[in-house]
Amino acid sequence: YNLGGSTNHFYGNMPRMHPRHFEMEAFAGGASRRWPISYAELEPYYLAAESRLQISGSSERTPFRGRFAYPLPPHRLSPSDRACEALFGADHVMQVPTVRPPVALENRPRCCGSDRCDLCPVDSKGTALNTVFPAIRERVELRTGLLATEVHCSGRRVRAVTAVDHTGKQVRIQAREFVVACNGVDTPVLLLRSPTVPKHRSLGRHYMDHPVFHLAVYDRSFDAKPGYADSAQTGMLTTFFERLGSDLPVSLLGEIHPSILAKDAGEANRDVLIDDIIRRSLDPRNGGEGRLRERFRLMWGATLNLWFQIEPQPMAEHTVAIARIDASGQAIPSIRLRYPSYFAQCVERVTAYIQSRLPKAEIRHLSTYPGSHHWMGATRMGNSPNDGSVDRDLRYHGLDNLHVLSASAFPSCSSTNPTLTLAALALRLGDRLAAPAV
Numbered sequence: 001y002n003l004g005g006s007t008n009h010f011y012g013n014m015p016r017m018h019p020r021h022f023e024m025e026a027f028a029g030g031a032s033r034r035w036p037i038s039y040a041e042l043e044p045y046y047l048a049a050e051s052r053l054q055i056s057g058s059s060e061r062t063p064f065r066g067r068f069a070y071p072l073p074p075h076r077l078s079p080s081d082r083a084c085e086a087l088f089g090a091d092h093v094m095q096v097p098t099v100r101p102p103v104a105l106e107n108r109p110r111c112c113g114s115d116r117c118d119l120c121p122v123d124s125k126g127t128a129l130n131t132v133f134p135a136i137r138e139r140v141e142l143r144t145g146l147l148a149t150e151v152h153c154s155g156r157r158v159r160a161v162t163a164v165d166h167t168g169k170q171v172r173i174q175a176r177e178f179v180v181a182c183n184g185v186d187t188p189v190l191l192l193r194s195p196t197v198p199k200h201r202s203l204g205r206h207y208m209d210h211p212v213f214h215l216a217v218y219d220r221s222f223d224a225k226p227g228y229a230d231s232a233q234t235g236m237l238t239t240f241f242e243r244l245g246s247d248l249p250v251s252l253l254g255e256i257h258p259s260i261l262a263k264d265a266g267e268a269n270r271d272v273l274i275d276d277i278i279r280r281s282l283d284p285r286n287g288g289e290g291r292l293r294e295r296f297r298l299m300w301g302a303t304l305n306l307w308f309q310i311e312p313q314p315m316a317e318h319t320v321a322i323a324r325i326d327a328s329g330q331a332i333p334s335i336r337l338r339y340p341s342y343f344a345q346c347v348e349r350v351t352a353y354i355q356s357r358l359p360k361a362e363i364r365h366l367s368t369y370p371g372s373h374h375w376m377g378a379t380r381m382g383n384s385p386n387d388g389s390v391d392r393d394l395r396y397h398g399l400d401n402l403h404v405l406s407a408s409a410f411p412s413c414s415s416t417n418p419t420l421t422l423a424a425l426a427l428r429l430g431d432r433l434a435a436p437a438v
Contacts, residue, residue: 008127010373011117012099013233014055014420016046016064018242018251021311021414027249028341030313031206033412036383036392043067045424050097052135053126053423054105057097061090063238074234075102075111079225080258080304081235086222087357092239093256097420099126100231107134115232115262146171149329151178151194151402158402164329177433181405181426184375188320188408189331191379191389191396198398200385204321206314207378208413209371211339213347214269216276217304217354219361224304229258237306241415244349248342250311251415252350257305269366276364277303309372310346311415320378337370374418379408394429405429 017039024033043066050057050070057070074095077085085093100111101124108130112122123130133142146163153159158178163171180187188204191197237254244250263270281295312318323334351363382388385397390409396402405426407418 008129009118010419011232011417012120012125013236013255013417014050014053014057014097014099014423015094015236015253015416016066016097017414017416017421018064019066020242021251021412021416024249024412026313028313030315031380031411032387033314035411036381036388039066042421042424042428045427046420048427049420049423052427053099053131053420054101055097055099055420056102058095061094063094063241070097072101072103075100075230076234078229078234078256078258079223080229080256083222083224083304084235084237084256087354088237088239092237094236094238096231096233096236098231098233099131100124101126102230111231113230113232113259115259117232147329148182148190149193151180151190151197153194153196153198153399153402156398156400158399168329177401177403179403179405179429179433184378184406184408185320185333185335186331187404187406188378189322189333191404192320192322193325193331197402198385198396200389200397202380202382202387203389204378205316205319206380206411207318207320207335207337208312208314208374208376208410209337210309210312210374210413210415211343212310212369212372213308213343213350214366214368215304215306215308215351215354216273216364216366217306217358217361218280218299218302218364219304219358220302221358221360222304223301224258225301226258226303226305227261227300232259232262233257237308239353240308240350244346248345248349250313250340250342250346252311252346253309253415254350255307255309257307260305272366273303273305276366308346308350309415309417310340310343311413312340314377314380314412318377339368339370343368372417374407374413376407376410376413376418379404379406380411381409382411393432394425403429403433 019039022035022039026032055070056072058074059068059070081093104110109122109124111124148161148163150162161173192204235256240252260270277299281299319336321334323332325331379389381390390396390404394403407422
């Protein structure tokens, strides 16, 4: 689970950030959303990451400008995706760039389409263990079973890292260069608990995670055939991906979920949605003859299951802190995060847009979630210690040999999944660490 942050335990969606989202100004009381590096600087590393990670995607249908050469073909769009194409326009449905392969590879089978992607049941999804680690196995020494507890600094350099094993025995690790690459929460926590690490104003602040709202759209004018798809998710709605409007300049990325029946009971609103469709199937006002099974099948086919990730603003009051240190040595984090002030407006805008396309549809806002497990922002990038914890090359301000390779370095996050951007930053940092000293 922890090798490579959480890149074994994730859904596998790998879209790029939109080029505009590297250049956005502050909004809604947040800090600046501008990155110290540009999309153009990062694009070669996007291409390299997409190649190395064997991304499946369409190089023609993208909401971005730039170069694309996905090494694997995209998954076929599902009936739910094609229903969205008919409703919202083909230009607004993007085939999801993903590490779930649509064809068998040398070392992995094709995606099984079971929607059990958290930990892939057939080891098809690309992960740190089956994609990244084999490529570097002969070049690294991997020490497992250790918990890093402190970074030791003197002058402008890190001298060592202390770790403990499961018995509590301490291990001191020395090196020329150090890269902290835990995850978006444990990275700032490790730096916060290390007394000699400079505590910049942004450290532990500006925490971000994509809030999500879930809509069910019911309308007899389409047959979305939920449950029919080559993969867990094959299409994304990009109607609001660049921005919602001048008065609400945040982005939303819609996920089209065709296979919620594959979820466990109680997971991802499966029960809420199924209970609602059964209720509608039993309601005589909705018409339809025949047995309940047939009416349910008809209602189920006329349902779109849509999730929307909202771009959060980097707010100083959204924080990661240390609640306590466990007896094992593990720091237990305390996270402060609120729904954005504009959250309700985003729900209203999207609902009104869908209603304008489907005036007879019933649109239900089933639920909201404060986060997508996309932990970002608490060691943000900035040009100086006054506006960030790390510089444009991910070097920690004030320390010459400490780098932070985590989504916690994102100064803003668009509404897109962070993994590909983090992979591109990893390759860029690798080039800089490998370059001879000047």
